[in-house]
Amino acid sequence: MSDHRYYFRTDEAGANRGLDLLDRIFEDEGLPVSTMEIDEERRIWEVSIYAPGDPDETLRQRIADCLAGDFPKAMIELETFGDTDWIAKSLEGLKPVRAGRFMVYGAHDRDAVRPHDLAIELEAGQAFGTGHHGTTAGCLEMIEIVMRAHPEGFGGVDPVLDLGTGSGVLAIAASMLGPVRVLATDIDPVATRVARYNVRHNRASRQVDCVTAPGFHSTHFGECGPFGLIIANILARPLMRMAPDIRRHLAPGGSVILSGILASQRWQVLAAYNGQGMRHVKTLWRNGWVTMHLK
Numbered sequence: 001m002s003d004h005r006y007y008f009r010t011d012e013a014g015a016n017r018g019l020d021l022l023d024r025i026f027e028d029e030g031l032p033v034s035t036m037e038i039d040e041e042r043r044i045w046e047v048s049i050y051a052p053g054d055p056d057e058t059l060r061q062r063i064a065d066c067l068a069g070d071f072p073k074a075m076i077e078l079e080t081f082g083d084t085d086w087i088a089k090s091l092e093g094l095k096p097v098r099a100g101r102f103m104v105y106g107a108h109d110r111d112a113v114r115p116h117d118l119a120i121e122l123e124a125g126q127a128f129g130t131g132h133h134g135t136t137a138g139c140l141e142m143i144e145i146v147m148r149a150h151p152e153g154f155g156g157v158d159p160v161l162d163l164g165t166g167s168g169v170l171a172i173a174a175s176m177l178g179p180v181r182v183l184a185t186d187i188d189p190v191a192t193r194v195a196r197y198n199v200r201h202n203r204a205s206r207q208v209d210c211v212t213a214p215g216f217h218s219t220h221f222g223e224c225g226p227f228g229l230i231i232a233n234i235l236a237r238p239l240m241r242m243a244p245d246i247r248r249h250l251a252p253g254g255s256v257i258l259s260g261i262l263a264s265q266r267w268q269v270l271a272a273y274n275g276q277g278m279r280h281v282k283t284l285w286r287n288g289w290v291t292m293h294l295k
């Protein structure tokens with residue numbers, strides 16, 4: 001069986017309005033609704049409804065009816081996700097990635113793991129984060145630097161928040177470095193499901209909780225925080241907007257790792273966090289992307 005999503009494109013304000021309209025009707029039916037910025041330069045957002053099983057023309061029509069008042073010209077598009085075999089196949093071509101002591105690989109490369117590797121095996125590819133992107137690799141490296149160097153030991157970074165967890169790879173990495181609790185959140189329910197699977201697969205379920213939440217909109221943050229380490233690999237603009245929330249949920253003396261930032265955007269992002277009383281500690285560069293550690 002395959003899952004699918006109906007989605008339409010709009011701007012940020014339209015995405016918030018679309019989320020409100022669709023959430024009211026479809027959340028109660030168990031169909032998750034989410035928004036995501038897909039093109040930062042052109043400020044294009046997608047509003048998506050995820051549904052199991054085969055595509056359903058009645059559902060598409062109900063979505064169109066629900067949006068008709070505010071979005072009379074919305075083009076409702078359909079994306080169908082393959083089943084698990086297809087996902088495994090799509091990962092076959094990916095080579096293992098090393099970042100610091102971490103090695104991220106697919107099951108087909110299990111033989112390449114060396115005795116002292118911190119090995120993370122990812123099975124599902126519907127969410128971002130296989131380690132191949134410069135931002136994920138930069139975060140893996142930075143997590144190791146920050147967690148190993150923390151003057152108060154792992155207690156100083158506990159609990160950890162992985163905001164925008166994607167495949168869950170960074171949350172799993174943090175859990176491997178010490179006995180910390182990790183809250184892993186994502187705006188996209190498909191990502192949360194993939195992350196939960198990967199967390200279980202890497203035997204990290206006792207330390208890592210996966211939750212669907214847009215930004216800091218969930219009671220989980222208050223219940224689990226404040227956090228000794230917040231990791232957020234999203235994009236420059238949302239990271240700048242979230243600076244006050246990140247500061248509010250950070251424990252005194254805590255660390256923040258930010259990525260998803262192009263080298264040319266780093267000063268703007270730093271300025272937003274300096275404005276919240278945080279200072280720059282270190283930057284790593286990978287393929288035109290930067291990963292920053294702030295305190």
Ligand SMILES: C[S@@+](CC[C@H](N)C(=O)[O-])C[C@H]1O[C@@H](n2cnc3c(N)ncnc32)[C@H](O)[C@@H]1O
Nearest residue numbers: 128129136164165166186187188191214215233
């Ligand atoms: C670039 S991926 C990073 C995934 C993973 N952490 C990694 O480093 O490979 C960004 C993730 O953030 C999620 N995301 C984007 N905006 C978000 C928001 N406002 N709140 C929570 N998650 C968000 C996306 O769904 C996506 O899974």
